[in-house]
Amino acid sequence: MRLTFLSALLGGGVLAATSAQAALPTYTYQLQARANLRGNASGAFNLEPGNLLPGSYRVPLTADRQLAFRLSITPEGQRAVWWGQDGVGQRIYLLPKELGEDVSAGDPELNAAGALAFAVSGGLRDNGVYLLNVQRPDPVRILKEPYGISSWSSLALNDAGQIAFRASFSSQGQAHVVLTPQGSDYVPRYLVREQGLDSASPFTFLYSPGFNERGQMAGAGDVAAPGAGSQELHIWTPGEASRRIAVTQALDATSPLFRIASVQPALSGTGQVAFLATVKTASGANATALYLWDGTRLRLLAQDGVGEVQKLEIFPPDINDRGMVVFRAFDSAGLRAVWVSDGEVARRVVTEHDLVDTDLGPGRLDQEKTSVPVFGGSPTINARGDITFVAGVTPPDDDQVEWGTGIFVARAEWPAEPDAGTGEPDAGPGEPDAGEAPDAGPGETPDAGEAPDAGPGETPDAGETPDAGETPDAGGDEGGPIVVSPLPGGEVPEAGCGCQSAGPGALASWLLVGGAWLRARRRGRSRD
Secondary structure, rough: OOOOOOOOHHHHHOOOOHHHHOOEEEEEEEEEEEEEOOOOOOOOOHHHOOOOOOOOOOOOOOOOOOOEEEEOEEOOOOEEEEEOOOOOOEEEEOOHHHHHOOOEEOOEEEEOEEEEEEEOOOOOOOOOEEEOOOOEEEEEEEEEEOOOOEEEEEEEEOOOOOOOEEEEEEOOOOEEEEEEOOEEHHHEEEEEEOOOOOOOOOOEEEEOOOOOOOOOOOOOOOOOOOOOOOEEEEEEEOOOEEEEEOOOOOOOOOOOOOEEOOOOEEEEOOOOOOEEEEOOOOOOOOOEEEEOOOOHHHHHHHHHHOOEEEEEEOOOEEOOOOEEEEEEEEOOOOEEEEEEEOEEEEEEEEEOOOEEEEEEEEEEEEEOOOOOOOEEEEEEEEEOEEEEEEEEOOOOOOOOOOOEEEEEEEEEEEEOOOOOOOOOOOOOOOOOOOOOOOOOOOOOOOOOOOOOOOOOOOOOOOOOOOOOOOOOOOOOOOOOOOEOOOOOOOOOOOOOOHHEOHHHHHHHHHHHHHHHHHHHHHHHHHOO
């Protein structure tokens, strides 16, 4: 069936602001750990100095605010995994030296039961999916299913204990695989394969997938020559036919999607999909847009140059079962920020230059060089709306002094609402989908790619240019035409540094500390 997109709707509308803001929480920030170089007088927090994040990462977050991240440099010279909760944490696993110097570890994934999984590739031995319990990290179980895999990427873990990933089979091709626990074993199931592994497959190349609590996966794939722009975006459900939810213009001229970005989409437990894509403006220029498939239609959440979003950064978005989508973008003042949208409103969660509490007292999210991005990696969101982010930290009045890289949780504060009978506010169903993200380590710029360990010291990627080689599918196989909704109309959100997005209690202690400095700094920049 041919699907029609109402692309004419895309031109109007700006992000709604004041009227619906009660639908989103306010946020306060809690420091979980602070990584720093050896020799820096400011030291580190919940880590020894010399433990550094990689060049590409994401930090998963469970509903009870457990989080984990990987370390690509340690004083011992081995890869490591850190785990913590509510501002307390430590390294819990160090990869064995016997794996060799070229071994790489992917981002860890967590579930509510405390299971932690991550992929290890390139080692001299024992490559596979490492599975452990955060309370008892030894012993570690190594899964190598299915047979013949050479690497595991885009790994995700849900509360049912299922593990999903994109499997590579040397030069033959890739497949999206789900491992389901069955007794003491894990049973692999292929949801989709490339043509190199299955001649009946329509896909010549599969991009990074998302995963959810129902065991579904979502992702884009090329259906013609890889990189040619003929892309489809699907949701795959075990035991069922896949559902095509979007295509690119190369397959349907009425689609608003020119290309689907190479970074993975986010898939909620309710079947909603958030993804980045390239669209064409009225002048024919490329623009990056953030879309939400809500189960029946595509909805435009944000686009370069519309409303308060100046430019989207190319890092994977994340989504929870409330339909809240978290993403990175420059605001109208040209400042990098982490944003959250509920489909009607987009609000800054945290912005560069914002003031935060740290173990050293009040600090500022900043870098000593304006060319170095303040934020690193992809933000993630949990069921209750809490968000992880990673950023450079400095004293509040001197951005030339490095305090290293802070790993934070932005804690959601919802307006008081009547409870359904438990005596506590509803935390919201489901868990966020796992995405991939670049690293924010000191002096680095995040890379939007998919490699499990990009290593420190790389030139950071500003994440501003989407990959032109992917394209979403043009629509579902049922239910009539897919309607593309524009950005909702309404007031333009208030401009500024984003400080207003945090709860007043989080900022009161610093209003006098750094306000004059920041105003002077901005006046200085305006003269440049």
